[in-house]
Amino acid sequence: MSKIVLSIFFMTLCIYLMFFDFFIWLTNYTFAACLLNLSMVITIINGPNLNLLGLREKGIYGDQSFEDYLKLLREKFSGVQINYFQSNHEGELIDKIHEIGFSGEGIVLNAGAFTHTSVALADAIAAIKSPVVEVHISNVFKRESFRHHSFISPVCFGSISGFGLDSYRLAIQSLLKD
Ligand code: DQA
Secondary structure, eight states: OOOHHHHHOOOOOOHHHHHHHHHHHHHHHHHHHHHHTTTTTEEEEEETGGTTTTTTTTHHHHHOOOOHHHHHHHHTTTTTTEEEESOOOOOHHHHHHHTTTTTOOOOEOOOOOGGGOOOOHHHHHOSSSOOEEESSSSSSGGGGGSSSOOOOOOOOOOEEEESTTHHHHHHHHHHHHH
16 A cells, blocks of 8 residues: 555656756746847947938838837837937948947948948948848839949848838848848
């Protein structure tokens, strides 16, 4: 009789330990997954005149401000830390690229009109380690011919153009897949 009681006791203990082990594994796994997710950092850099989104040439760029769109992006990619920087000044954009370009974090860059003019911006992108995805809200190839040339495309990881503000989401998605 006591043998039966003992074996039932040990069986129960084993089952309990199995569940306990599984629980510990699950906790560790969840914790590690959280750490990994939180360590994903992507910075969106917007160039000249993109502070006027929502007010500027609405027929081309839409009527949503970037700040409003950014809230939606952050909700969508809740596991990613999305930083944002905007400047109308070429040198400030270059400084920002230098500042974050060696951290390995991804960069989503809409260089605005500097796309078509700036060798300095292209050199800055070529100098850093972080992957840079070039983004345009409008389809630049459907527009004036001076917008068809990009100095930065050859040094970027990839380019996305013409999907409205959704171009930024696609760019982030492409960096997460990398
Ligand atoms: C733009 C396209 C550029 O040609 C223009 O100068 C911009 C915005 C875009 O997002 O479609 O400022 O980069």
